[in-house]
Amino acid sequence: MSQKYRRYSLKSKNVKVIFSEVSDRLKVNVEAVFGSKVNVEVVDADFGQIYIVNGKPLFFNVGGKTLPTLLFQEFTAMSPKVVVDMGAVPYVCKGADVMAPGIVRVEGEFGKGDVVLVVDVKYGKALALGESLYDAETARSVKQGAVVKNLHFVSDKIWNLAKILAE
Numbered sequence: 001m002s003q004k005y006r007r008y009s010l011k012s013k014n015v016k017v018i019f020s021e022v023s024d025r026l027k028v029n030v031e032a033v034f035g036s037k038v039n040v041e042v043v044d045a046d047f048g049q050i051y052i053v054n055g056k057p058l059f060f061n062v063g064g065k066t067l068p069t070l071l072f073q074e075f076t077a078m079s080p081k082v083v084v085d086m087g088a089v090p091y092v093c094k095g096a097d098v099m100a101p102g103i104v105r106v107e108g109e110f111g112k113g114d115v116v117l118v119v120d121v122k123y124g125k126a127l128a129l130g131e132s133l134y135d136a137e138t139a140r141s142v143k144q145g146a147v148v149k150n151l152h153f154v155s156d157k158i159w160n161l162a163k164i165l166a167e
Contacts, residue, residue, distance in 0.1 A: 034054065039053070080117070082118050093154050097148060115129060127154055128152065
């Protein structure tokens, strides 16, 4: 990888601002997950920033929105999920939005605009992070059209850099 990235530590007051923003968006107290002693580094890339929390690339910021990476296992374990059939997997992994016909089931409760995890039906693997276009109840009954807007997926620039940083 020939691209150069700038990497630096964040001050604790900046960490609190970021954690507060992410907590509001995800409806989870992120600070409680990590405790008060946390080391956060930022990696500036051409597409945005990746936040490394205690040595793990757990968040990214693109276009002013800070969201968890697919490597943030504590989040992926407790987040609401949209489960897709295996036919939808290659499309979702190339950045396509999640369409109603590919959805097998919806797990958990969420509102319109909330962040949801997209997983495959066979292995339960995290494929993408998306923004729900409907609340959970409506998402369960919609028969056509997009249900989840894809924000971050396996094999995108964020994923690839996060995997390198995780090594």
